[in-house]
Amino acid sequence: MKKVAFHTLGCKVNQYETQAMTELFQKAGYTVVADTEVADAYVINTCTVTSIGDKKSRQFIRRVKRNNPNSIVAVVGCYAQTAANEVMDIEGVNIVMGTNDRNKIVEYVEECKPDEKINIVDDIMKVREFEEMTVAEIKGKTRAFLKIQEGCNQYCTYCIIPYARGPVRSRRQEDILKEVKTLVANGFKEVVLTGIHVASYGKDFKEKDALIEVLKGIHAIEGLERIRLSSLEPTLFTEDFLRELSVLEKVCQHFHLSLQSGSEKILHAMNRKYTTQQYREIVQAIRRVYPKIALTTDIIVGFPGETEEDFKETYEFVKEMAFSDIHVFKYSPRKGTPAADYQQQVDGMKKHRRSEELITLGEEMRVAYQRQFLGEIKGVLFEAEVKDKPGYTEGLTENYLKVLVKSEDPLEGEIRRITLHEIWKDSIIGSIVE
Template sequence: MKKVAFYTLGCRVNTYETEAMAETFIKNGYEVVDFDDYADVYVINTCTVTNIGDKKSRQMIRRAKKKNNDAVVVAVGCYVQVAPEEVEKIEDVDIIVGTKDKGKIVEFVDEYLKNRKRIKHVENVMSIRHFEELEIDEYQDKTRAFLKIQDGCDRFCSYCLIPYARGPVRSRKPENILMEVEKLSRNGYKEVILSGIHVASYGKDLKDVNLIDVIEMISKVEGIERIRIGSVDPTFFNEEIIEKLKYIDKFCHHFHLSLQSGCDETLRRMNRHYTTSEYKKIVDNLREVFEDVSITTDVIVGFPGETDEEFERTFEFLKEIKLSKMHIFKYSPRKGTKAAEYKNQVPESIKEERSKKLIELDKILEHEFIKKHEGKVMDVLFEEYKEGYNWGYTKNYIRVGVESQRDLSGEIINVKIIESRENKAIGVLKEVK
């Protein structure tokens, strides 16, 4: 049996697409092995959000050939799409595929094995208007499944290459989403995570359907206990939408609302479509409706022109609104974006200093959020059994560990939170649900 190995960089959409490509190989007689193992085919699903993503993508492409010099090395995804000429310079890559036609991956490998000529398949994604269906019957993770329902983005933030890598907004048909969710339920999955490049845009290219409609539809599928959504543009959550979500019991009270900066001047240069006061109002509205809500975010430090005063405004804003988790990124210039051409680029040393300050604040705020839950009884969906402890997540995304003699993976159990430990909680079992 031929062997294939995958390495995935970047977002949940990439994770989903890797699952789909893996299944295509399995259906064609391949065995999926770890990337560090010997394989006949190595597939690197690349990312281009940051320079680090580009660099890591190149490293993994080169590493693959060292495992097996005769292996077929395939580079796919966002980095390939926006910088095909850079990828072509890497001698070790045999097949180059952009963000379109990942479902044809085995066909490309078969063609290469037949002719032994390098294949380049990078199309103009800006002209794509239809959602590419990728079929998944069996996920590697047995407790929760990422579900790609949308692709593309039309926001064009001044720092971001993703609209150029993924093209315009395309939404998956509701009936196809429902079919996959029902299949997941039959296979024992209890949680689905709705993912997309700009998931709040879902339905923009369809008629009379939006993200809330999809959530309501999935909530009626028997066996699915939890519905979670990925990163969502904060402006999506107006009062009407929040009110609708309140009545969907299966919806998880965890919102990842990407902020990027707590300073209005910086937000304008970023071409973000909200102010800090509008963002705070959305946070306040969510907290008013969902008592146990967890709100997480992304923040970029060292954006071009970010002065000490602007950074301090961001720091004070984050101290004030007290989010439960922040992912801190140092600004990375991306060739082809407006921000890369801005004057007053911030030195790396200052980015590092600002990043450390926000990371320290994040540790404090995350611990405070978890500590508030001590003494509460919460449902936990367990995912992993390791060294005598079962680990899983509450509906509002607190990682919880429980000491146990048996593996509880895939079960939802009531747990009493007894202790908070930095970025996680320890609990004791109450009863099986």
């Protein structure tokens, strides 16, 4: 039996797509092995958000071919899409595929010879249809990621993704619901709706309420207990959207609302589509509906032209928003984006200091949010045993609190009622309510 190995870099969308390709190979009779083992074919699903992702992809490609010269190496994903010729020039690459036509990957691998090179990257900006790739099973996971949308029309000045993924394409509702039903039948209790720009779902259908209609359809599926929305744009949360969302009880009280900066000047330079005042009003509206909701966000420090005053504005705004957690990124120039050519690039030492200050603030806000729930009973979906705390299993509440519980019985995949007792590192220790 032939063997295939996968190596995945980057986001949850990449992980979903790797799983979809894995199932295609399994249906064709392949055995999936670890990427450290000898295989007949290696599929490298690349990331290009930063140049570090490109570098990691190149390193893995060279190592694979050096160890397995007769294998077929297929490079897919965002790096392959944006730098197809560069990837083709890497010694050992056989197939370069990009971010479309991946449902044909088995055919290309089987037709390719070890000394052959095939470039099948097309012009992603001309693609208008969502590429249907389905997932039925995600090994070792209790929450299923479900891709509902592809592409982005935002063109933030620091981001390469619109050029790697193309324009917005939405998945048909009937295909989404069919996949959710399959996942539920396979034992999943939570689905996480993901995509490149989830808030744009349905824009290409010209349907105003497409995302809400999909959520209603998913909500009606028996056996599913949780629906989680991944990263969202603040502008999605209109009064109408919030009103309709609030009656869908399976929707988790956790939203990741991208901010990126608390400085008006920097937001404008980034080509973000909101002001800090608009963002503030949206957060206030969300909290009127969901008073104890977990709101998380992303912040970029050291964007070109960011002064100490700009950073101070960001710091104070983040503090005011009282997020439950934040992800902090140091800006790095991405070739092919407008911001890479901006003047006033910020030096590394300043980026590092600003990053550390925000990370510390984020930790303080996380603890403050966790403390609100100590002594309460929450439902926890358990995922895996805790590596550095023997005998404990970890899981998530619907508002994204990580909870650890000691139990002699296996808990993975179950939702149990847990009393929350004390904070331990970034988690909360709890006990099962008998």
